Amino acid sequence: MAQPDLTNEELLTTTRAVRKRLDFERPVDDADIRDCVRIAMQSPSGSNNMTMQFVVVKDDAKRAAIGEIYRQCFDIYKSMDGVYAGSIQKDTDVEQAQQDRVTSSADYLGQHMGEAPALVIACTAGRVDGQPGLVAASTMGNVLPATWSFMLAARARGLGTAWTTVGLMMEKELAEVVGIPFDEVQQVCLTPLAHTKGTDFKPAMRPDPDTIIHWDTW
Secondary structure (H helix, E strand, O other): OOOOOOOHHHHHHHOOEOOOOEOOOOOOOHHHHHHHHHHHOOOOOHHHOOOEEEEEEOOHHHHHHHHHHHHHHHHHHOOOOOOOHHHOOOOOHHHHHHHHHHHHHHHHHHHHHHHOOEEEEEEEEEOOOOOOHHHHHHHHOOOHHHHHHHHHHHHHOOEEEOOEOHHHHHHHHHHHHHOOOOOOEEEEEEEEEEEEOOOOOOOOOOOOHHHOOOOOOO
């Protein structure tokens, strides 16, 4: 499959959470993963101290174990009214239709996460449990931009990702599957990584920018 020919703006506006259109049958080349990490490493890092780490899981048994943990966490998530996508009601039929599509897509990944040919766990050295906001923001700021850069790089190569945090309900169990030192390393995101079925993704429906801009004062 040819890689998508995208402008900068198209890359930024069409890198979507891909779930139902992940190709579980086609392997992802290690060289492509390394290239995405290479690009991710160019993201901001406070004090030029790179604390981001990426755990790439391709082993069948480990992917299956992670998928089962994610499924259990997703079942808990579905019981959380006002948090679970399916419990959120929108104001218009058009907005609700989009919400329903998101819910169906998320539900699908909840059952099939472990089937992706690669799973990527983004981490940072150090934990932010109970830390002041400055420390937490600085620590997370070392890995969250890198993870998004990884996803943009993946999209540019015809690969799909989906930012998920539901599995953090059982972060310690996930750590045990792949040997992450839980007391020393914080997980922030679990994403599937796979070639996509087609590359024609579109910008999502969003409100007018002025609905979230505060000019000079809140």
